[in-house]
Amino acid sequence: MSEPSWTSGEIPQDRPNAARMYDYSLGGFHNFAADRRAAEQVVAVFPDLPLALQANRGFLRRAITTLVTQGIDQFLDIGSGIPTVGNVHEAAQKLNPTARVVYVDIDPIAVHHSELILRANPNAAVIQADARRTEYILNHPKTSGLLDFSRPLAMLIVAVLHFVPDDAEAYGLVRVLRDALPSGSYLALSHASTEGITRETADKMEQIYARTATPFKFRTRPQVESFFDGLDLLDPGVVYMPLWRPDGPDDLLLDEPERTTGLAGVGRKP
Ligand code: SAM
Numbered sequence: 001m002s003e004p005s006w007t008s009g010e011i012p013q014d015r016p017n018a019a020r021m022y023d024y025s026l027g028g029f030h031n032f033a034a035d036r037r038a039a040e041q042v043v044a045v046f047p048d049l050p051l052a053l054q055a056n057r058g059f060l061r062r063a064i065t066t067l068v069t070q071g072i073d074q075f076l077d078i079g080s081g082i083p084t085v086g087n088v089h090e091a092a093q094k095l096n097p098t099a100r101v102v103y104v105d106i107d108p109i110a111v112h113h114s115e116l117i118l119r120a121n122p123n124a125a126v127i128q129a130d131a132r133r134t135e136y137i138l139n140h141p142k143t144s145g146l147l148d149f150s151r152p153l154a155m156l157i158v159a160v161l162h163f164v165p166d167d168a169e170a171y172g173l174v175r176v177l178r179d180a181l182p183s184g185s186y187l188a189l190s191h192a193s194t195e196g197i198t199r200e201t202a203d204k205m206e207q208i209y210a211r212t213a214t215p216f217k218f219r220t221r222p223q224v225e226s227f228f229d230g231l232d233l234l235d236p237g238v239v240y241m242p243l244w245r246p247d248g249p250d251d252l253l254l255d256e257p258e259r260t261t262g263l264a265g266v267g268r269k270p
Contacts, residue, residue, distance in 0.1 A: 018214035019107035052260040074153040079160030134176040152184035165217035196258030231267025238265035
């Protein structure tokens with residue numbers, strides 16, 4: 001069978017990874033058989049996965065709306081993923097056509113596909129990098145070319161840090177990136193938590209992800225809250241993703257938000 005246009009022969013197709021498993025679970029088609037098998041294994045132990053991912057995308061969209069409304073017009077999106085409906089630049093530029101977005105992802109397919117859709121967009125760019133390479137990201141010409149660090153900006157680290165299991169690395173990268181932001185900037189973050197899920201199910205999911213290129217770690221509520229230390233949390237604080245400023249009473253899982261396990265919040269740097 002010939003290669004699809006969105007990939008290249010250099011990408012190993014037999015090792016699943018988070019970007020392509022997420023794409024598959026959201027109904028996308030930039031994934032391989034191994035990604036689909038792994039995603040289905042996760043769904044077998046955690047059937048609410050597709051709903052949780054949709055709730056995560058809902059949080060991301062509502063956070064962007066809130067941030068643009070607060071006057072933010074530049075975004076650094078770490079672990080941005082394979083483009084899907086309602087990308088950050090689309091949501092932000094719908095409200096402010098001059099909004100600027102720099103996407104960062106470790107996955108070459110996410111980056112390649114982002115490059116394709118951003119070709120005609122001078123206000124958005126993508127960098128392939130591991131989030132742990134903070135200096136590389138901050139000093140990259142695309143970052144300095146699009147983002148002005150003398151003015152407030154928003155850093156999005158949405159559904160990513162559970163793929164950085166080492167605590168020192170996860171908290172370390174957030175600290176370095178936050179330190180680079182000027183006062184009045186924001187951090188929007190979501191993270192799979194140990195709430196709303198049994199330890200047994202969490203263990204099974206972590207074991208499946210341990211066999212992929214992107215191991216996974218659930219963190220407790222206090223551990224998720226710690227990413228916001230020193231920031232002023234916007235209302236309603238760190239909450240289950242559906243509860244973060246829902247659009248209305250019919251929002252997904254508003255009545256059973258714990259089914260997502262994901263906690264989310266937005267903090268402002270004083
Ligand atoms: N942020 C998007 C969202 O919320 O819709 C995508 C989230 S997706 C679940 C996680 C993304 O994080 C994947 O695209 C994956 O490639 C990326 N990722 C995982 N580990 C990473 C790392 N160490 N550095 C950069 N990106 C990473």
